[in-house]
Amino acid sequence: MQYFVTGILYSFSLCGLRNKLIHLVVFRPPQTTYELRLRKQNNNHNYKEKQQNSSDKIQIVDLSNRNDLQINKKNHIQQIQKRKKYINNLEEYPEYDFIKLSNKSTDENEDYIICSDICHVTAYFLSLRKNKKMACVYLNRYSEQIILFSHGNACDLGMIIDKLLKLVEHTNTSVFAYEYSGYGQSDGVSNDVNIIRNIYAAYTFLIHQLGYKPTQIIVYGYSIGSGPSINLASNPQYPIGGLIIQSGFSSGLRVISHKIDETPFYDMFPNIDQIQYVSCPVFIMHGANDNIISDEHAKQLAKNTNNLYELWISQNVGHCGIESDYLNRQQYFQKLQKFIKYIQMENTNVPDLITKNTAICQRKTPTTKQHFYQTKIF
Structure with a gap:
């Protein structure tokens, strides 16, 4: 089976059909569970607002005083004003409401706007190549750090909105999640090359439109999202503060066979x-x-990582659900909190971001041949 799959992929690569094969075999866009509605636009739809907060009763962070959000908002606005000369015109990116569509398989029979009293929920469409659009959602906690989240396969932003809200609530950190091409409300074709382009577009938006510093960005890749996340973090021209990988893989073909030595x-x-x-x-x-x-x-x-903070193999957990598992969820959020604090300490007054964060390690030189991405991504 291993040799059959690798042989087919090799043949398609030589014929220029690699991306089409990967699109057909690997990616599974689900039926869309949400839509984005332009704010302050008069139309015939009347959506109710629904407070969409975490139902998780674990209080890792004390959020009883909601005035903290207003204080953070004031500080955030002041920071944005200081960095205003580095930010492009936000009018190019109108704000959208995030509408969760009704689910016929549950009791939810009505569409509603996602809102929260712990963060400001805003959706955007970002421009891609060939006039394509990419859907994103910004959960703004007005915090110092922001998580750039890459989702798993077979889901869209509507299916992970609860998880994102839990991240905001229990880590006291803002979250920005983008959606892969061909998924949900995002245009285009789903394949690995386009997904990598997606994360670079999201990163650029965080820096040049929302005004975040590179060290404030924590990249979080879940499952197939580990691919674009690691690709971005390994690029010395796109420095970040930290990298989180959940349920990631060593490479696509190694999921099929563990006997592959050289990529x-x-x-x-x-x-x-x-x-x-x-x-x-x-x-x-x-x-x-x-x-x-x-x-x-x-x-x-973990073995190939030069700056490993921690490898955590959580017991009694499968591919997903660590944040909802009774025995692991408290530890999960506590570990995330500690990691975020560690990043804050590590990146205080960094004089040279490119050298500090994502420069190629001088102790090693590339040992693999040129990869397909090196000529196809940009």
């Missing part, structure tokens, strides 16, 4: 090779009972 040039997401050039702090977590991607992938990634 073929046509492999999908060569994480095991690229992660060695990430020098910002890296936190890797994986479920011990993951039947989709073995925890051996996490161990391989």
Whole structure:
């Protein structure tokens, strides 16, 4: 099976059909569960607002005093004013309401606007190549750090909005999640090359439109989202503050077979090779009972990481659900909190972001041949 799949992918790569094959075989865009509505626009739709806060009763962060949000907002606005000369015209990116569509399989029979009293929820469409648009949602807690979230396969932003709100609530951190091409409200074709382009567009928006500093950005990749996340973090021209990988893999073909030693040039997401050039702090977590991607992938990634903060193999957890598992969720949020605080300390008064965060490690030189991405991404 291994040789059959690698042989087919190799043949399609030589014929220029690699991306089409990966699109057909790997990616599974679901039926859209949300839509974006332009704010302050008169139309025939009347949506109710629904407070969409975490139902999780664990209080890792004391949020009883909601005035903190207003204080953070005031400080955030002051910071934006200071950095205003670096920010482009936000009018190019209108704000949208995030509408959760009704689910016929549950009791939710009405569409509603996602809102929260712990963060400001705003959606955007970002411009891509060939007049394509990419959907994003910004959960603004007016915090110093922001998580740039890359979602898993077979889901869209509407399916992960609860998870994102939990991240905001329990880490006291803003979250920006983008959606892959061909998923949900995002235009285009889903393949690995386009997904990598997606995360670069999201990163650029955070820096040049929302005014974040590179060290304030924490990249979080879940499952297939580990691919674009590690690719971005390994690029010295796109410095970040830290990297979180949950249920990630060493490379696409290694999910099929663990016997691959050297990464073929046509492999999908060569994480095991690229992660060695990430020098910002890296936190890797994986479920011990993951039947989709073995925890051996996490161990391989950790072994190749030069600045490993922690490798956490959580027991009694599979490929997903660590944030909702009764035995692990409290530890999950506590570990995230500690990692964020660690990043804040590490990146205080960094004189040279490119050297500090994501420059290629001088102790190592690339050991693999030129990969497909090196000529196809930009």
